[in-house]
Amino acid sequence: MSDYSLGQRWLSETETNLGLGIITQIDGRQITVMFPSNGESRIYASNDAPLARLQLSEGQQAHHAEDWSFTITEVKEQGGLLIYFGERLDDGSEVMVPESQLSHHIAINPALTRLVAGNADRHDLYLLRNQASEYYAKWQQSEVAGLFGARVGLLPHQLYVAHTVAERYHPRVLLADEVGLGKTIEAGMIMQRRLLTGRDQRVLVVVPESLRNQWLVEMRRRFALTFSVFDDERCEQLQDEHDNPFFAEQLIIVSTDFVIQQRWQEALLSAEFDLLVVDEAHHMQPETQGYEQLQRLSETINDVLLLTATPEQEGSEGHFHRLRLLDPNRFDSLESFTEQQRHYQQLASEAEKLSGDQLDRLLDRHSTGRVMFRNRRKHVGGFPTRHLHVHQLPAYTPESGEPWWLEDPRVSWLLEFLKSQKPKKTLLICHHADDVLDLSEALRVLAGIHAAVFHEGMSLLERDRAAEFFASAEDGSPILLCSEIGSEGRNFQFVQDLVLFDLPANPDLLEQRIGRLDRIGQKDDIHIHVPYLEESDEALLLPWYHQGMNAFEQCNPVGRQVYDEFKEQLSKAMTTAAELPDELLQQTKQRHQQLTADAEAGRDKLQELNACRPAIAQQLITSIEQQADPDSLYDFMEAFWDRFGVTTEVLDEHRLFVRPSEHMRVPAIPGLREDGMTITVDRDTALNYEDIEFLSWDHPHVQAAIELLTTEDFGSVCVAKLQNAALPAGAWFVELDYVSEVTAPRKLGVQEYYPQQRLRILLDSQGRNLTDKVPRDALTQQATFIDKKTARQIVKQLRDTAQGFIQQQQPHADAWRNQRITEASEEARQQLAGQKQRLIELQQHNPAVRQDEIDAIEQRSNALLEVMQQASLSLFSIRILFNQP
Structure with missing residues (x-):
């Protein structure tokens, strides 16, 4: 049946997780299908909609939307709709x-349909299908799912930080690790x-314009996350297709300047983003336009x-407003915030005496963590030694008219x-772009x-392009000349020599400059060169x-x-003095030592203890190392590529080149580029070769392979031959694999409690x-393998x-599913x-625990218990084994 009618039930061939849909509108060449289990709708062109009509047969069991089941005895068609007659169970x-009126949680059994039609696949495809289901269930339950695939070293x-924040209900946090510790990675x-x-x-990511492309590349290269950069031009192009252009993509990067514009503000606010990420957040001050x-x-x-490496760069008031x-609600008064900060020293002193659960409770109750x-x-460690070269x-007096x-x-x-x-690289940073251009001309003309x-x-x-030219080992530039903009965002761990052509008055800017080289991933010592003129600002x-x-x-x-306290004296000295007064130097030194000691004993100590709890961090690392299982992943993907017509070429022990062939079983596989790609499953290799794909259980191509095998009918029915002399010739067995899962909005995270469940039944x-x-x-x-003709x-x-x-096993399978529902619901x-309860108790001591976190848990619990009662049951695969000694 190819004609569409209102009320017909259809399945999406490309988004099977949406469940059973119903046609709600037919408008010319378009049809609208609503998927009640997810509350989502799709609009398709009627002539090529990727939909499959649900047509049940006599003898099958069906489920009514009002939660009762019946056995079908007769099927008729009336006005384009199927009418099912039957008996209630x-x-x-x-x-x-x-x-x-059918339930949208109905169980679909393509394996049974293929068996009745006499279709069967190769035995190895059947094995691959079941393997994919097992791996998927393990991944769903993993506490580190989503952390396998980051192309990073496993740093505690x-x-x-990543796991703690990711597990929160509606996390709202400031990531403020010091320069070089990897806030972008977190x-x-x-x-x-x-x-x-x-x-x-x-997700909406807001970054300074200079970092837009870097974020785009970093997210793709390190996490296989494909973001889209939106600007005026992109939004204007999309306006003809979408009322709100930001609905065109799920993952979007915009610049800080773009956000400030009045033109797109309302569209951004109504775009229903789930997560907002703001880099270099210290630039956003209450008095600024943004x-x-x-x-x-x-x-x-x-x-x-x-995200900010310098949370108090604009002073404690700016920090409070961020x-x-x-x-x-929590930060409603600057005065009370300031007063609270004073109590941290005493708490930090108590924390030094505690360990284990006692320390965790103290930090939970009183820390800003x-x-x-x-x-x-x-305290993180692993950083290179810095060396200053003065x-x-x-001094000189410039002649007029000469550069x-x-x-x-x-x-x-x-x-x-x-x-x-030579041949080492050098990074030079100065304040003004004009000086950069002049120095570039000087190097060209003079050398x-x-x-x-x-x-x-x-x-x-x-x-x-400039960064690529500098990074090139063969014919790249020996030096990169940066204005102050080079002090933020860009990282050059492959460089060890930094020239500070001038010095900023702000210590945070100085730290950011040095942090371009001195960061995690730097293998060698850092050499900081300060060429300065006598009687200059730098001399002071x-x-x-x-x-x-x-x-x-x-x-x-x-x-x-320190700068905030001494900036007036420093400014006066730079204006009037030939050299820095000894008194100012000693005062600075004493105050710096005092503030450092206070930070060690007070707030910074508490934040340090709370920002990384070593035992938990080590447990996460152990879980990733054990569950990543790169050997099993490689074997699984190699079998998948072979069965689905992907060409492979071994490059070395850890690298493989894969590309689509002319004999693909499906037209395209997500995550596999048309021109092919070099892959590895080894983390160290991925870190050494950043231009290749790091395959993990999180990678889009691996996820696509698993989805293809578990949601389509590849390998759902197979026949294999046994050669067992202990069994009579002609003896046969049927092996059934049932799968139970819950179709629900992804935000519920139902897989944590009800991952894909599997039941095996073997009958003679x-x-x-x-x-x-x-x-x-x-x-x-x-x-062993059996040819297709014999299998049929x-x-x-x-x-x-x-x-x-x-049919006889259906009650047993239903009882198994009901038991799993009961167990998962109780868990x-x-x-x-x-x-x-933990958050309620914690809230009494720590006002940083928001009420909406507590409410979210209650709402999730109620929703989970409701949707798990609708868990589906389907016959996932059938294997017939025929003995022929």
Whole structure:
């Protein structure tokens, strides 16, 4: 039947997880199908809709929308609709049920349909199908699903933050690790886990314009997350197709400047994003144009991540207002916030005496860790040593009319320095873009060096090309000249020499400059070169930074506070003094030591303890290492590629090239590029070769392979030959695999409590149950290939008997499913009740626990218990084994 009518029931061939749909509108060449189990609708072109009509047959059982079942005795068609006649299972009464009244949670059994039709697949495809189902169920239940596939080293602090935040109900936190500790990686892992487990589906990332492309590349390269960059041009193009252009994609990156524009603000607010991520959040101050729009977005979007390495760069008041974006009820008064900060020193002293559960309880009750995570470099470890190299140069008086760089001794020094550096790379940072352009011209004219440049006057594409030109080992530039914009976002771990052509007055900017090289992943020591002129600003700033704060050779987390206290004296000295007054230098040193000690003892100590709890972090690492199982993954994918016509070529022990062939079993497989791709399942190899795909159980291509095998009918029926002399010739067995699962909105995360459930039943030719006596593997080891013609003949010969056996086993399968529903419901009820009670008790001591977190647990519990009662049951696969010694 190909004509469409209102009320007909159809399945989506491409989105089988949507459940059973119903046609609700027919409009010319388009049809609208609503999928009640998910509350979603789809519009299709009627001439090529990827839909399959549900048509039940006599003898089958069906389920009514009002939650009762019946056995079909007759099927008629009336006005384009199927009418089912039958008997209710509960009271035997006769019923007439239009197809529009069928339950949308109905169990579909393509395996039984193929058996009746006499179709069978190869035995190896059957094995692959069941293997995919087993792997999928394991992945669904894993506490580290979504964390397997990050192309990163398994670092405790990053994994702890990512897992802790990803597990929250509506997380709203500030990620404030010090420079170089990987906030972007933490945000990526949080997004990946929440997206893959269904907690979030639509994400908006807001970043400075200079970092847009970098985020795009990082998310794709490290996490296989495909974001789209939206700007004015993209939105204008989409307006003709969508009332709101932001509904065109699920994962979107925009610039901070774009958010500020009035033109798209209402569209952003109404785009129903689940998660908002804001990088370099310290730029958003209450008095800035973007703060109000960010505040509106954070009020509209449930889940919010703010990222900044310098949370107090704009002072404690600015820090307070950023926390207020996350929880305005909790942070309603600057005065009370300031007062609370003073109590942390006493709490930190108590924390030093505690361990284990006692420490965890103290941190839960009193720490700001539910709102803010800040890991510090000195406690994470693994960073290179910094070395300061000071180059004092004579002052000079520029001659009018000549380019300054012809006479500036720093330029001459730079030329000699680059000669001595070959073939190593050098990063140079100065404040102004004009100086970058002048230095580029100087290097070209005086030394014939074509330097890569990076400044705010360049387009994003130009900046990306400059970074690539600098990174190239063969013919790249020996130096990258950056304006201050190079101090944020871009990372150059492959460089060990940093030239500071001038010095910023703000200590946080100095730390950000050094942090471009000094970060996780840097393999060698860092060498910081400061060429400065006598009687210059740098001649005063250098001792203030180095002797006053040791800011070059160590991380300087309290530098901003020192600057705020001494900026007037420093400014006056730079205006009037020939050298830095000893009194100012000593005062700076003493105050820096005091603030550092206070931070160690107080708030920063508590944040450090809470930002990474080592025992939990190590447990996560162990789980990832054990469950990643790269050997099994490789074997599974190799078998999949072979069965589905994907060409493979071994490159070396850890790398493989895969590409689609002309003999693909399906037109295309998501995650597999048309031109092919080099893959590895080895994490170390993936870290060494960042241009290849890192395959894990999280990777889109692996997920697509599993979905293809578990939702389509590939391998659902097979016939295999046994050669067992202990059995009579002609003896046969039928092995049934049932699957039970719940169709529900992904946000519920129902798979945590009710992952895909599997039931195996083995029957002999007399219908006797041998499941407990004969393991699956024992049969598989004896089973051999049988040609398609013979298999089809056997299926035709045995199908009526086998179908009768299947009908007899239905009550047993139903009882098994009901038992699983009961067990899973009780587990969900107990666990969620425990989580709710813990937060209620915690809320009495820690106001950072929001009421909406508690309410969300209650709502999820109620919804889960309801949808699990509708768990479906389907016959997943049938294997007939025929003995022929």
